Amino acid sequence: MIGQIKAVFGNMVVAQTKDRVVKNAIGHCVRKDGKKLLCEIIRVRGDSVDLQIFEETRGLKVGDQVELQEQMLSVVLGPGLLGQIYDGLQNPLPELAEQVGFFLEPGNYIHALDTERTWDWTPKVQAGAVVEAADTLGNVPESIFEHNIMVPFGCEGQYTVQSVAESGSYPIIKEIAILTDSAGNEHPVTMEQTWPVKQPLCVAKRRLLPSKPLVTSVRIIDSMFPIVQGGTYCIPGPFGAGKTVLQQITSRHAHVDIVVITACGERAGEVVDTIREFPELQDPRTGKSLMERTIIICNTSAMPVAARDASVYTGMTLAEYYRQMGLNVLLLADSTSRWAQAMREISGRLEEIPGEEAFPAYLESRIANFYERAGAVELRDKRIASVTIGGTVSPAGGNFDEPVTQATLKVVGAFHGLSRSRSDARRYPAIDPLDSWSKYVGIIDPKKVEILNSVLRRGDEVRQMMTVVGEEGTPTDDFALMLKAEFFDSAYLQQNAFDAVDAATSVDRQRFVFDKILEVIEADFDFKDKDEARHTLKKISSMFINWNYAPWDQSVVPESEEQNKSKSEDKDISKSEVQDKSKPDEKDVSEPEETDKPADKPSANDGQAADRGDFKEILGQIDDYIQTLLIKDDNDESESENELEEATA
Ligand code: ADP
Numbered sequence: 001m002i003g004q005i006k007a008v009f010g011n012m013v014v015a016q017t018k019d020r021v022v023k024n025a026i027g028h029c030v031r032k033d034g035k036k037l038l039c040e041i042i043r044v045r046g047d048s049v050d051l052q053i054f055e056e057t058r059g060l061k062v063g064d065q066v067e068l069q070e071q072m073l074s075v076v077l078g079p080g081l082l083g084q085i086y087d088g089l090q091n092p093l094p095e096l097a098e099q100v101g102f103f104l105e106p107g108n109y110i111h112a113l114d115t116e117r118t119w120d121w122t123p124k125v126q127a128g129a130v131v132e133a134a135d136t137l138g139n140v141p142e143s144i145f146e147h148n149i150m151v152p153f154g155c156e157g158q159y160t161v162q163s164v165a166e167s168g169s170y171p172i173i174k175e176i177a178i179l180t181d182s183a184g185n186e187h188p189v190t191m192e193q194t195w196p197v198k199q200p201l202c203v204a205k206r207r208l209l210p211s212k213p214l215v216t217s218v219r220i221i222d223s224m225f226p227i228v229q230g231g232t233y234c235i236p237g238p239f240g241a242g243k244t245v246l247q248q249i250t251s252r253h254a255h256v257d258i259v260v261i262t263a264c265g266e267r268a269g270e271v272v273d274t275i276r277e278f279p280e281l282q283d284p285r286t287g288k289s290l291m292e293r294t295i296i297i298c299n300t301s302a303m304p305v306a307a308r309d310a311s312v313y314t315g316m317t318l319a320e321y322y323r324q325m326g327l328n329v330l331l332l333a334d335s336t337s338r339w340a341q342a343m344r345e346i347s348g349r350l351e352e353i354p355g356e357e358a359f360p361a362y363l364e365s366r367i368a369n370f371y372e373r374a375g376a377v378e379l380r381d382k383r384i385a386s387v388t389i390g391g392t393v394s395p396a397g398g399n400f401d402e403p404v405t406q407a408t409l410k411v412v413g414a415f416h417g418l419s420r421s422r423s424d425a426r427r428y429p430a431i432d433p434l435d436s437w438s439k440y441v442g443i444i445d446p447k448k449v450e451i452l453n454s455v456l457r458r459g460d461e462v463r464q465m466m467t468v469v470g471e472e473g474t475p476t477d478d479f480a481l482m483l484k485a486e487f488f489d490s491a492y493l494q495q496n497a498f499d500a501v502d503a504a505t506s507v508d509r510q511r512f513v514f515d516k517i518l519e520v521i522e523a524d525f526d527f528k529d530k531d532e533a534r535h536t537l538k539k540i541s542s543m544f545i546n547w548n549y550a551p552w553d554q555s556v557v558p559e560s561e562e563q564n565k566s567k568s569e570d571k572d573i574s575k576s577e578v579q580d581k582s583k584p585d586e587k588d589v590s591e592p593e594e595t596d597k598p599a600d601k602p603s604a605n606d607g608q609a610a611d612r613g614d615f616k617e618i619l620g621q622i623d624d625y626i627q628t629l630l631i632k633d634d635n636d637e638s639e640s641e642n643e644l645e646e647a648t649a
């Protein structure tokens, strides 16, 4: 199908065609020098079509040709996706840079997967088997996973396997099976397939209500504002409050199989940091490079806006593809505000009627549709898999009362609001505990969480009151309550992302320390005066903070160990199942990590281990100290009782 360019403005081209075209189909604008620029039809009016170009449009002229296709914007799916760094159109960036240099010219596209590399194929079905879309035909090892080669997702109804390739080493373009449909037509299948990015990819028996906690190892998230496998959450925050750092910590330490990072529209420098850093980072769970279970899609603010829009969907589709294999995937989008800005720009060019703050009226539904693609599912072979979405929002001036934040809030299950005042005070992670919320149940008993939530709230009330009435006007009990809230904040909610031990706190450790914190909060210390209260809580705080740097000692929970173990296993059923099935020998490697991998790390890091205290020793000191405070109370009480007795006598 051929058209002719009638107008070019910015990233949009209006073309005329006599052929039948459909919205969302892709095509190429052909520049005079022969370069073909990828574009998508975003509106059809009679014989005139509006195209958004995923490249810079410089050099395109009125009268140039447009070649239109019937296919929609799609991604290539197959082994070799893990560890890749793609742009929004799934061009592998390192390869692109190798071929054309670091200054990317428009019109260069590279196949997303290496077609020469060979993979060790093992068939899992035999000729004669009856299969449906997404059924496994065989698998190849990819990184630490078994990558399932599945019946193409677009297949409808039942197919019979006519032939399957024998075990062997093949490139992804090799035909590994031939399927016949009910009409007897043959369909050759290779290890790769394509899928349109804007269409949700989910072939499952049923969707599940997400309820298994997704452990991020960030205390304030796991304990106070939990997220779940298959759930959604957002991190709004002003510039520089730590959104990107928080996502990076999560991508390292979260208990998921695969992480897809969409760096969308942020400044190039930040994206470069991510790309440079990641291949060097070690996966705390496998000891291998973190990149082996990560896919990065990047689109900087300098790249064309249309490609930014595409990058969000590309990342989403890749995440869904790995879910289809029975894995738990985390999709991180940074930042969805930039994506919304791209929508605004495109909508403006289309001269649509603008909504609030000039965003298109469909902003809300687009955001909702995006987050709705998250979810936990039961696959047809009964395995449970999930895609969890975490998106950052960067509202101008940190004002959450703007369309993107508000639209996101309506659909997500947890909200981790970063506050400028916390990040300025270097209270990291800067998640504001008074603002944030979660609809999910995490690893800590919700009743306990509620107690601490109310302590934080009441502590804040006292602090505000104190700015009016001064310290003298505040009752000692109220004052102590405020100090306790402060203690919880500094000793538990704040966490040092750059410390080998403190960066990640395991489930067992969080439960254990949380209970200790609760013990302090609920203890009736009965302080004589404010100075004593201040001094005491300061001392307890510093003991707890030191404690955070001590490697975890699992033996502090001996009686409940079995119970805890079975609980953690419970939590990750889906994962152990996957690994049980695919790689029984992997299981042993992955299981102890559930109990407490991070604690092992510093032992490899000898220099640092020397300054760190011993977990049990510090626990003993804390217990002793609390005990002396309580005994003193008891003494006080008995003294006062004595006094009372004397008085009555
Ligand atoms: P944003 O993405 O919100 O604009 P960044 O994530 O880039 O902000 O963080 C800005 C800076 O704040 C970082 O370069 C880092 O110095 C500091 N920072 C953010 N989070 C943390 C953290 N958890 N611990 C220590 N420093 C942090």
Ligand code: MG
Residues within 6 Å of the ligand: 243, 244, 245, 266, 270, 334
């Ligand atoms: Mg950022």
